[in-house]
Amino acid sequence: xxxxxxxxxxxxxxxxxxxxxxxxxxxxxxxxxxxxxxxxxxxxxxxxxxxxxxxxxxxxxxxxxxxxxxxxxxxxxxxxxxxxxxxxxxxxxxxxxxxxxxxxxxxxxxxxxxxxxxxxxxxxxxxxxxxxxxxxxxxxxxxxxxxxxxxxxxxxxxxxxxxxxxxxxxxxxxxxxxxxxxxxxxxxxxxxxxxxxxxxxxxxxxxxxxxxxxxxxxxxxxxxxxxxxxxxxxxxxxxxxxxxxxxxxxxxxxxxxxxxxxxxxxxxxxxxxxxxxxxxxxxxxxxxxxxxxxxxxxxxxxxxxxxxxxxxxxxxxxxxxxxxxxxxxxxxxxxxxxxxxxxxxxxxxxx
Numbered sequence: 001x002x003x004x005x006x007x008x009x010x011x012x013x014x015x016x017x018x019x020x021x022x023x024x025x026x027x028x029x030x031x032x033x034x035x036x037x038x039x040x041x042x043x044x045x046x047x048x049x050x051x052x053x054x055x056x057x058x059x060x061x062x063x064x065x066x067x068x069x070x071x072x073x074x075x076x077x078x079x080x081x082x083x084x085x086x087x088x089x090x091x092x093x094x095x096x097x098x099x100x101x102x103x104x105x106x107x108x109x110x111x112x113x114x115x116x117x118x119x120x121x122x123x124x125x126x127x128x129x130x131x132x133x134x135x136x137x138x139x140x141x142x143x144x145x146x147x148x149x150x151x152x153x154x155x156x157x158x159x160x161x162x163x164x165x166x167x168x169x170x171x172x173x174x175x176x177x178x179x180x181x182x183x184x185x186x187x188x189x190x191x192x193x194x195x196x197x198x199x200x201x202x203x204x205x206x207x208x209x210x211x212x213x214x215x216x217x218x219x220x221x222x223x224x225x226x227x228x229x230x231x232x233x234x235x236x237x238x239x240x241x242x243x244x245x246x247x248x249x250x251x252x253x254x255x256x257x258x259x260x261x262x263x264x265x266x267x268x269x270x271x272x273x274x275x276x277x278x279x280x281x282x283x284x285x286x287x288x289x290x291x292x293x294x295x296x297x298x299x300x301x302x303x304x305x306x307x308x309x310x311x312x313x314x315x316x317x318x319x320x321x322x323x324x325x326x327x328x329x330x331x332x333x334x335x336x337x338x339x340x341x342x343x344x345x346x347x348x349x350x351x
Contacts, residue, residue: 033074046071048345061350072102081126082106084119088208090228096160096251097129099350113142117150120254129158132252133296136187136244139312143252144300147270147341148310154268154342156253161351163247164188166196166238167211167229170218175199175237179210180223188223191241196221248349259344265318266295268341271331272302272310280311283334290327292317318343 047064086093087109119125131140182203210222215232296314317324
């Protein structure tokens with residue numbers, strides 16, 4: 001029986017091969033950067049295509065992160081696009097912006113959701129990231145109110161898994177107060193009642209603000225992300241303390257231009273129907289007749305007009321498709337106003 005040949009690979013030869021591959025990758029990256037200015041590709045599109053082609057050994061999440069950063073870095077060489085998000089840094093909105101556009105993108109934190117809309121509507125930012133709904137707390141009212149008053153479009157969605165951590169400087173047993181934004185406190189209320197029943201829960205404007213306070217006060221802990229703990233030099237006193245282990249916040253990517261059709265899309269509408277018996281049922285029947293599956297519906301009161309409601313509806317399909325066009329035309333006849341907020345690629349939760 002013939003003996004198996006011994007491998008000639010040595011640590012030195014492996015290092016030389018890695019160095020050769022690194023040089024080749026740098027050469028290819030430079031070539032891509034030169035071409036990107038002529039035909040830019042969105043970071044999310046490039047990342048999605050890379051994941052489709054990935055055969056390992058790298059995880060899909062790692063491949064997507066690498067390609068997002070490549071696209072963001074290339075974009076800085078040509079025409080950098082400002083991305084507005086609800087700040088400050090190291091919040092979950094910041095994480096969503098990084099996931100969508102890459103850390104190398106020109107990410108600009110602003111103080112309110114309304115300010116994100118204003119940045120985009122006035123052309124100061126090419127895109128914005130705003131929270132739309134949470135699987136525990138439901139709709140984000142400020143975002144729906146802004147859609148009712150703005151002319152921007154939804155051109156993407158980003159469902160992000162939210163993992164809350166209790167972070168602080170001192171031991172958990174010494175924590176007398178827990179700070180975070182109201183939504184985070186709500187999403188961890190059962191854990192807090194069980195593990196820190198005597199601690200005062202104090203709402204603040206953001207998880208990042210809570211982390212900053214905890215960094216200066218050993219008896220104060222914050223509910224924030226692991227990223228925020230690293231940034232502010234805090235210890236993670238307890239990880240994944242959210243009550244709902246499938247805690248997902250869905251962010252909307254807003255812009256002034258519609259998104260390209262992908263074949264796996266959703267469409268969002270905003271409509272107002274007459275306040276009379278059966279009007280809502282008649283409108284909903286349009287989706288059944290056209291075999292369109294609704295994935296989301298919210299009612300929202302019209303400011304300053306008692307008894308008037310806007311309905312935010314999302315369904316599977318693109319507004320340019322025949323069934324969707326027919327349904328929208330029917331809804332327009334039954335509505336006092338109807339706005340197509342946008343069509344965009346459907347995505348699975350990440351993180």
